[in-house]
Amino acid sequence: MNRGLVGASLLALVLVIIGVVAAYFGTRYQLRLVYSAYVNLLVVLGLQVFMGNARVTNLSHSAFMGIGAYAAAICVTPQNIKAISLPDAPWGLNTFALDPVTSALIAIAVTGLIAFLVGIVIVRLSGIGATIVSLAVLVIIHSLFLYRTDIFKGNQAFFGIPQVFSLTSVVILAVIVVFATRLFRESRWGIALRASADDEVGASTMGVNIYRLRLIAWVMSGVLLAIAGIAYAYYLGTISARPFYFNHVFLTLAMLILGGMRTITGAVLGCFLISFGLEWVRWLETGPLLLGIDLPEALGLSGIALGAVIVLTMALRPGGIMGEREIEDFILKS
Amino acid sequence: MLERRGHNGPAFRFSKEMLSVDNLEVFHGPIKAVHGISFKIDAGQCVALLGPNGAGKTSTISAITGIARATGQVLFEGSDISKTPVEARIQRGISVSPEGRRVFANLTVEENLRLGSAASDSNTKTSIAEFFDTFPILGERRHQSAGTLSGGEQQMLAIARALIAKPRILLLDEPSLGLAPKIVGQIFSLIGDLKAKGITILLVEQNAAQALRLSDYVYFLNNGRIAAEGTAESLGKSDTLMAELTGIS
Numbered sequence: 273m274n275r276g277l278v279g280a281s282l283l284a285l286v287l288v289i290i291g292v293v294a295a296y297f298g299t300r301y302q303l304r305l306v307y308s309a310y311v312n313l314l315v316v317l318g319l320q321v322f323m324g325n326a327r328v329t330n331l332s333h334s335a336f337m338g339i340g341a342y343a344a345a346i347c348v349t350p351q352n353i354k355a356i357s358l359p360d361a362p363w364g365l366n367t368f369a370l371d372p373v374t375s376a377l378i379a380i381a382v383t384g385l386i387a388f389l390v391g392i393v394i395v396r397l398s399g400i401g402a403t404i405v406s407l408a409v410l411v412i413i414h415s416l417f418l419y420r421t422d423i424f425k426g427n428q429a430f431f432g433i434p435q436v437f438s439l440t441s442v443v444i445l446a447v448i449v450v451f452a453t454r455l456f457r458e459s460r461w462g463i464a465l466r467a468s469a470d471d472e473v474g475a476s477t478m479g480v481n482i483y484r485l486r487l488i489a490w491v492m493s494g495v496l497l498a499i500a501g502i503a504y505a506y507y508l509g510t511i512s513a514r515p516f517y518f519n520h521v522f523l524t525l526a527m528l529i530l531g532g533m534r535t536i537t538g539a540v541l542g543c544f545l546i547s548f549g550l551e552w553v554r555w556l557e558t559g560p561l562l563l564g565i566d567l568p569e570a571l572g573l574s575g576i577a578l579g580a581v582i583v584l585t586m587a588l589r590p591g592g593i594m595g596e597r598e599i600e601d602f603i604l605k606s
Numbered sequence: 607m608l609e610r611r612g613h614n615g616p617a618f619r620f621s622k623e624m625l626s627v628d629n630l631e632v633f634h635g636p637i638k639a640v641h642g643i644s645f646k647i648d649a650g651q652c653v654a655l656l657g658p659n660g661a662g663k664t665s666t667i668s669a670i671t672g673i674a675r676a677t678g679q680v681l682f683e684g685s686d687i688s689k690t691p692v693e694a695r696i697q698r699g700i701s702v703s704p705e706g707r708r709v710f711a712n713l714t715v716e717e718n719l720r721l722g723s724a725a726s727d728s729n730t731k732t733s734i735a736e737f738f739d740t741f742p743i744l745g746e747r748r749h750q751s752a753g754t755l756s757g758g759e760q761q762m763l764a765i766a767r768a769l770i771a772k773p774r775i776l777l778l779d780e781p782s783l784g785l786a787p788k789i790v791g792q793i794f795s796l797i798g799d800l801k802a803k804g805i806t807i808l809l810v811e812q813n814a815a816q817a818l819r820l821s822d823y824v825y826f827l828n829n830g831r832i833a834a835e836g837t838a839e840s841l842g843k844s845d846t847l848m849a850e851l852t853g854i855s
Contacts, residue, residue, distance in 0.1 A: 474708035479696030
């Protein structure tokens, strides 16, 4: 029995159950919250593919999500809307409109290509060097989003994107991505990549081409982040540069760190714990009446909570809640 | 069951040159660790490279696998692999159990073996199942992280991982290093079994007594040069050399 498939199936079941419960019992607001949790799950899984397997910290993931979202938005938004919102767009970007599937495929290809070009540099670095370069990539891409207003509209809303996605679409996507990332983790490439994270020289002695494998994982990560961006844009119908920057980097990083970056189960667990936990913290921020006590308003509590999650996890349990364990390890005998 | 990867029919014994190294110089940055050594191993032979710490034994292994920067010629089954990348050398059938074992601590025992089998064209699953018959202790711990194994078990895993690719030649770098005497006995008995099965072995060791017992031919390295060579029998008779090798005078 393939333990990876068993684990991915169990996680898929959990994802479907959360989706069904939200669809049947959730309010409009809660549905939006659950949808955003699933989009963030796609991001965290995309982050896990590279960071969890190669164990090289990446801080540029939200930028790649943004590239996917904007590329799809530019392709799919109707021409008459783009004529108004992007009147000065170069290269005839406002003179055409494609169907959502073609637009998504183009967005994935564009993000994959940019990820490949950035990856050529990133994969040759490790430790602090790779992290700093990824941070620089985040800043460069965000600056382009902000200041090339003729293409991206900066902090203004890029509107008119057809809202072709529903909660069902993102649950299906999340299930597919859970299987893809889990099977990658268990594949020869995934094992070799994790081995290289343990011991680079030892892995080279086994004939592992570390740079090539890291590049494959980096590009795969970019593609998954593009998919997350597309899912985000296709549901909301409106995007702007702000959601693809530091706050989002920090949020999704905290999710991966809390659950445990080395496993897919950790990524899923961390994502949902923080998505729903943060909602509870936001409620506390408003100064509610709790057990007869009138709590004071505490603006900024969510930021503190998120930071505390990272600090406490790194200090007390650096491997995250799951460590090396996947969901099936609790059921199948070792 | 631990047959060698056979592209050319039945195993040759002591007839065909498997590996030959000519005028090999190995560098670690600006430092030359090995100064133009030459040696050869025939198919089915167990050849030992003995010598004290810093003699250049591990550097020689690193040059054969392609990890270290080296000059000179390395011929494998007649073809020059001096410029061949590491990955291709492993795929051609050179397998190494590195010094210090270097099992991947965060991977499970089974994942370590799957990584080892990546160079093999054979059916991995069957191979791993077969390996667990040969190494039952590893079978029992197949889903356990390799870092939780004892030193002896980790060494067995390192050897098993090198063997699973069904190599043409097995390079064993200090397999007895840091192990309890009882476990050392078990590891050498395992190496003896592999030799009996016709597997070509290059054994790098400091444990001269055990290595001499197993090897057909021995090269003694000192300060990056071959200081002596001969059959285990002839070297074993040299009191001076034995004193130098074993540290017992």
